[in-house]
Amino acid sequence: MALEAIEEIKKSEAKADEVVNKATIEAKEIVQKAIKDAEKQYYDTLALAKEKTNKLIDDAVKVANKKAEPILSKGKRESEDILNMSKEKKNNAVKLVVERIVKIHGNS
Template sequence: MFVEELAEIRKCEDKADEIKKQSKADARKKIEDAEAEAVKIIEAAETKAKDILDSETDIGQEESQRKYDASMEMSKKEAQGLIEKAKANEDKAVGLITERIVNICGNN
């Protein structure tokens, strides 16, 4: 009877050891699976972040281009206005210069 109980205790200890080993193996597997899932989540987040960055960069570049184009158009209009003002005064300036040259040459 004592031998049978001892054998039963040994059997229970062996079963407990097997359960511990299986639990450790299961825990390792769950950790590996969790790490693999974490890598997938991180990669997906990085991809999404890159997509958002690219999209925002494109939006920023488009807005910058629109502002640049508007600024250039405004500068062209201002330059054209200055040219027109200068042309309006050109005849008067030529007349004044001609008059001075004639007066200087005529007085000599």
Template structure:
């Protein structure tokens, strides 16, 4: 009977060793899967961050372009106003110059 008990104990020990080996293998696989998943999540986060930065840059460029167009329109408007003012003063300037020329040549 004691041989039977020893065999049973040995069998139980072997089964326990097998369970430990399987547990270690499972733990390693879980760790490898977790590392792979972490790398995948990190890669996805980087891609999303890159896409978001592209979107922000694109939006900023559109806003900047709109501001440039607004400034250009304002500058064009101011140029037209200056030109109109200059055209109004042109007749008076021509008459002033002609008057001075006539005065200078009239006294000769």
């Protein structure tokens, strides 16, 4: 009877060791899954943040381009007006500049 009790204790100990080993393996698997899930959530959050950032930048660029459009158009018109100025007006402008320089510096 004592031998049977010892055998029963050994079986119980082996079964307990097996349960502990299974629990350890299962705990490691749970930790690995949690790490993978956390990484996925991190990268998903990062991707969403980048997407929102890009949208904000695009919107800001569109607004800036819209505000700059009239200024650019005015500058283009003015430069075209200067390029298309008649030769007579150009000559008059040159004479005016030369006269002012001569008046400032005397008989240069």
